[in-house]
Amino acid sequence: MKKVLVTGGCGFIGSHTIVDLVNNGFEAISIDNLSNSEESALGRVAEIVGKKVKNYAIDLCDLEATRKVFAEHPDLVGIIHFAALKSVGDSVSQPLRYFDNNLNSLLNVMKCAKEFGVENIIFSSSCSVYGNTEVLPVTEDTPFQEAECPYARTKQMGEQMLRDFVVPNKNIKTIALRYFNPAGAHESAIIGEAASNKATNLVPVITETAIGKRNSMTVFGNDYDTRDGSCVRDYIHVMDLANAHTKCLEFLMNGKNDANFEVFNVGIGDGVTVLEAINAFEKVSGKKLNYELGDRRAGDVVAIYANPEKSMKMLNWSPKRGIEEIMKSAWDWELARTK
Ligand code: WQD
Numbered sequence: 001m002k003k004v005l006v007t008g009g010c011g012f013i014g015s016h017t018i019v020d021l022v023n024n025g026f027e028a029i030s031i032d033n034l035s036n037s038e039e040s041a042l043g044r045v046a047e048i049v050g051k052k053v054k055n056y057a058i059d060l061c062d063l064e065a066t067r068k069v070f071a072e073h074p075d076l077v078g079i080i081h082f083a084a085l086k087s088v089g090d091s092v093s094q095p096l097r098y099f100d101n102n103l104n105s106l107l108n109v110m111k112c113a114k115e116f117g118v119e120n121i122i123f124s125s126s127c128s129v130y131g132n133t134e135v136l137p138v139t140e141d142t143p144f145q146e147a148e149c150p151y152a153r154t155k156q157m158g159e160q161m162l163r164d165f166v167v168p169n170k171n172i173k174t175i176a177l178r179y180f181n182p183a184g185a186h187e188s189a190i191i192g193e194a195a196s197n198k199a200t201n202l203v204p205v206i207t208e209t210a211i212g213k214r215n216s217m218t219v220f221g222n223d224y225d226t227r228d229g230s231c232v233r234d235y236i237h238v239m240d241l242a243n244a245h246t247k248c249l250e251f252l253m254n255g256k257n258d259a260n261f262e263v264f265n266v267g268i269g270d271g272v273t274v275l276e277a278i279n280a281f282e283k284v285s286g287k288k289l290n291y292e293l294g295d296r297r298a299g300d301v302v303a304i305y306a307n308p309e310k311s312m313k314m315l316n317w318s319p320k321r322g323i324e325e326i327m328k329s330a331w332d333w334e335l336a337r338t339k
Contacts, residue, residue, distance in 0.1 A: 001027045003075050004249065005118070007109065008082030010037035010055055012193045013124070013182055013238060015045050017080060019191070020242035022049040026249070030055040031069055032083065036195050044190045060105035063112075070116040078120035078249050081109050084154070087200055088128070088299045091151035102154035103161070110165050113172060120252040122245055125159055125176040127234070127267065127304050128152035136271070137234075137307040140178070140263045149299040159263070166260035173252045173260050180234035180267030180306050182241050184326035185333035192333030193238075202277060203235070203326065207334035210287045217289070219274050221296035224303075230274035232303035234267035237321035237329070241266055247315040256314070267306025268319040281327040 004021055008014040009030025014037075018028045022045075030042060032055050042053045058065040060083055070076070084102045085091065091098040106123070113121055129152060130138050131145030147153040159176045166172050183203040185192030193204050209217040222229035244266045251257060272280075278289055312318050321329075 002077045003027045003029065003073060005029055005031065005073065005076050005079045006082065007031045007060060007079065007105070008037070008084070009053065010034060010039055010041045011082055012195065013241060014082040015041045015191050016186055016238045017242040017245045018045050018053055019048050019186060020239065020246050022051055024246045026246070028053050029073060031058060031060060031066065033057060033059040036197050038194070038196060041191060041194065047190055048186065048188055060108050061101060063108045066108045066112055067115070070112045070118070074116065076116070076118045077253060078122065079109060079113060079118055080122045080245055080249070081106065082124045084124065086151060087197070088149050088151050089200060089297070091149045092299055095150040098150045098154055103157060106158050106161060110161070114169055119172050120249060121162070121172065121174045122248050123158060123162055123174060123176045125178045126152065126155045127178050127180045127265070127306065129156045129159065129178060130304060132301045133304065136303060137269060137305050138265065139307045140265055140310055148301055163261045170260060173257050174262070175248045175252065176261070176263045177244060177248060178263065178265050179241060180236050180265070180304070182238050183235050184237040184239070184321065184329040186239060187329055189329070189332040189336040192330065192337065194337065202274060203330050206278065206281050206289060207330050209291065210281070210285060210289055210331070211334050211338050215290065217291045218294035219278070219291055220294060220300060222275070222293045226273055226303055228273050228275045231300055232271040232273050232305060234270060234305035235272055235277065235323055235326055236266060236268050236319060237326050240268070240319040240321055244311065244315065244317050247317040251315055264311040264315060265306040265308055266311055267308055268322065269306050269308045270322070271303060271305035272323050277323060277327070280323045281331070284324050284328040285331045
């Protein structure tokens with residue numbers, strides 16, 4: 001059985017990726033310190049895939065504890081490294097916490113991959129590495145602008161660490177997957193976005209407002225130079241994103257990579273404004289959303305969306321769901337978890 005270590009496996013993208021991995025013949029184990037997730041997510045994953053998935057509730061910044069997990073699983077074919085702090089806003093106010101957590105956890109993953117001979121690493125990177133780029137849609141060759149926040153900086157630095165790591169360690173193959181905006185939920189509504197910390201991402205804020213957990217929500221700025229004044233993002237359904245990870249693992253295991261560090265954009269190539277996203281939600285839910293137009297949010301880029309051609313061509317991957325399916329699945333999940 002092809003066994004994969006998924007760090008952050010109890011989280012939003014991690015849990016959905018484990019579903020796709022198991023549905024494609026892989027076995028998964030998770031390391032997740034539960035700082036922004038709950039182990040019960042893997043119980044719900046088991047309901048979907050019919051198999052238990054073990055989580056090691058240890059901190060990846062603890063090298064000895066991490067080494068013990070690798071020693072227990074000498075048959076790992078790969079690592080998918082999701083575990084990281086990811087709030088744009090929090091990273092501005094807590095830069096040291098972000099550098100310490102996001103960089104030391106990656107460092108320990110690399111040290112253990114080298115020590116225990118795990119040859120395939122997929123790194124959860126982000127479109128935020130591009131910064132406030134003028135060039136749209138972005139390709140993998142679009143140069144980085146200044147990182148808009150320390151979170152984005154840790155993703156830029158993480159990619160550089162991997163680039164340098166594989167130069168002397170030629171047996172190790174790595175991919176940086178640059179996510180655009182992950183959203184939505186598994187169609188069963190058994191798993192979805194359920195961060196332990198208060199949601200700041202647009203789609204859960206929309207569904208929590210619609211169901212009454214919040215009285216209203218704010219559109220952060222409608223005076224940008226975009227078609228309706230609100231920011232543009234490339235929202236990708238979490239199950240499409242999950243499948244991109246499985247395809248990356250197969251890509252590396254089949255030796256299809258040209259270099260030992262490859263980068264892929266994972267977006268759908270469609271830019272949607274905040275107001276258009278809200279309209280899509282109202283259309284699929286039949287609910288009128290209570291929102292107000294407010295000030296811009298620090299750290300936001302005006303517009304960003306992907307050119308996904310390289311991923312579609314080289315990974316044999318293609319996104320299957322658009323903004324309406326994102327909103328429908330997110331709403332179904334919100335309804336199910338609020339029962
Ligand atoms: C999207 C748009 C907000 C909330 C995300 C992830 C981050 C990283 C990069 C992967 C922005 C607007 C939001 C609200 C709003 N992901 N908004 N009112 O900032 O693009 O960052 O992608 O690595 O982890 O967070 O996503 O959902 O926070 O914001 O108007 O209440 O929605 O201003 O324009 P963002 P987001």
